[in-house]
Amino acid sequence: LAKTTQPISMDSYEGQEVNITCSHNNIATNDYITWYQQFPSQGPRFIIQGYKTKVTNEVASLFIPADRKSSTLSLPRVSLSDTAVYYCLVGDLGKLIFGQGTELSVKP
Amino acid sequence: DAGVTQSPTHLIKTRGQQVTLRCSPKSGHDTVSWYQQALGQGPQFIFQYYEEEERQRGNFPDRFSGHQFPNYSSELNVNALLLGDSALYLCASSSGTGTPEAFFGQGTRLTVV
DSSP states (O other): EEEBBBSEEEETTTTOOOOEEETTTOTTTTTTEEEEEEESSSEEEEEEEEEEEEESSSSSEEEEOTTTTTEEEESSOOOOGGGGEEEEEEOOOSSOOOOEEEEEEEEE | OOOOOEEEEEEOOTTOOOOEEEEEEOOOOOOEEEEOOOTSOOOEEEEEEETTEEEESSSTTEEEEEOOTTTOOEEEEOOOGGGGOOEEEEEEEOOOOOOOOEEEOOOOEEEEE
């Protein structure tokens, strides 16, 4: 299973766009890239998933370059409620392998 | 439509005891996975059940076992509890047809004293 590397923490201010980049150099051809959000004492929540190029939903955008060795989660105009841990996962859907995640802190 | 429900929400056990945690998947989901999350760490995959059988397993000892019932609900059993088993135990459900989203429950906070 491909290993992911992402920043341990990031700080932002309300209203800003936040971009969290994840490295996955040994991603396999069949692997998808999935991002989850987790608040304290809650289970992770699915944000977005993609295979290549760009995916956008009502919550976020996911940018994946052609070589797929990295991906960037983009959160537009963050608010205080976006303070959470964000996990980047690569692999099949059955066995989710979580890393340390990125702890995003949004300040007023 | 109820999401993934887990019970109990909190539990305190003594070292050496056994514990059973329960999970009801989201309506329409047939696959249940269990995760252990220690404080400050990401969730670690324990195992996954589909069609009442263990389909995949993570790097956990045999003290961790599970079961899936015909209605797709599942149990996680841990025997001979150790202090290190204290964690948040998360259940996730998904569809066996491979939809991208796994829905997680709120978890069971297990404390071993």
